[in-house]
Amino acid sequence: MNVIEQKFQDEIEVERLWLASEHGSFTFFSMLPVAVLIVVGFWDAASHIGLIVWFVVNRAINFARWMIFSYYHERREKLTVGINKFKNLVLSVSILHGLSWAVFVFWFLSPFDPTKFLLVSLALIIEIMGALLFWYSFLPALIAITLPITVALVSVLILQDSQICLIAAVIVFIACLLGFISSIKLSEVLKYSLFLYFENAALRKESEEKSLLLETALENMGQAISMTDNHDRLRMWNRQFIKFLGEAGDKVGTDVQLDGIWQMTQPPVFIGANDRAEYRTQDGLTYEIRQSALKLGGRVLTYTDISDLIKREEALEKARKEAEQANVA
Secondary structure, three states: OOHHHHHOHHHHHHHHHHHHHOOHHHHHHHHHHHHHHHHHHHOOOOOHHHHHHHHHHHHHHHHHHHHHHHHHHHOHHHHHHOHHHHHHHHHHHHHHHHHHHHHHHHHHOOOOOHHHHHHHHHHHHHHHHHHHHHOOOOHHHHHHHHHHHHHHHHHHHHHOOOHHHHHHHHHHHHHHHHHHHHHHHHHHHHHHHHHHHHHHHHHHHHHHHHHHHHHHHHHOOOOEEEEEOOOOEEEEEOHHHHHHHHHHHHHOOOOOEHHHHHHHOOOOOOOOOOOEEEEEOOOOOEEEEEEEEOOOOOEEEEEEEOHHHHHHHHHHHHHHHHHHHHHHO
């Protein structure tokens, strides 16, 4: 496990279990009519009290599971801080759920009654397939549900002195095994997808933070700056750059050609292929313009107000000449 994956391990686990909890209400209500139909189908061939007790226990277990899922799905913060408690609760009710169906198989199922055997087999297959589809995000719960049902169904078939029952047992076992392997693959895909999601979210957040820092730095720079792409379209600038352009600053925007903006200034700006140029505005200010090419195309330009520096240089030059004239005199 790399460093990034380990960093997001807790978030990935919470997300997987939260997604699993979303199926709680669906699994409860979807299997309710199936359980009712099984009781109706066995009503004339089994103990009424036994069927009622099994139905009540089975539905009570599913109701408890539904309550757990609903509670944690609506209170995600509880799941985040109590993830181990949630896993233990889900695993416990899943074990009880799987055992309740295994008990039904051993108590009521008889391979010698093809109609009822077909009825229960279809219900168990639906239960197993539903668990394989919904619980790949939490494999312990998947095993807790499917293993007792599979063992019970395969055992009843093997115990019958029939080649057809033996073949059916092998088919059921292979189908459940393949389904479990597919669930593992789905679990890996889900884990990797969530890892990419959290990694992209972290990278996006980091990029936004760096962009904010860069923007803050640019806006607080004393000199104007602009950056263009390989088509010389503006990609970044600061407020000093807009101030430098004067009235043409109103035309600044993303994808605007830099040369086009320069032609709107008074007088127009021209730097050509040189790395340095001086530009004098109508207000008498002098700017030093420097440009640097980027590796991927485009350029970065800085516009530095050197008016005070030029005035000092002119004053020094004037003083030097006056000193020389005095010296000659």
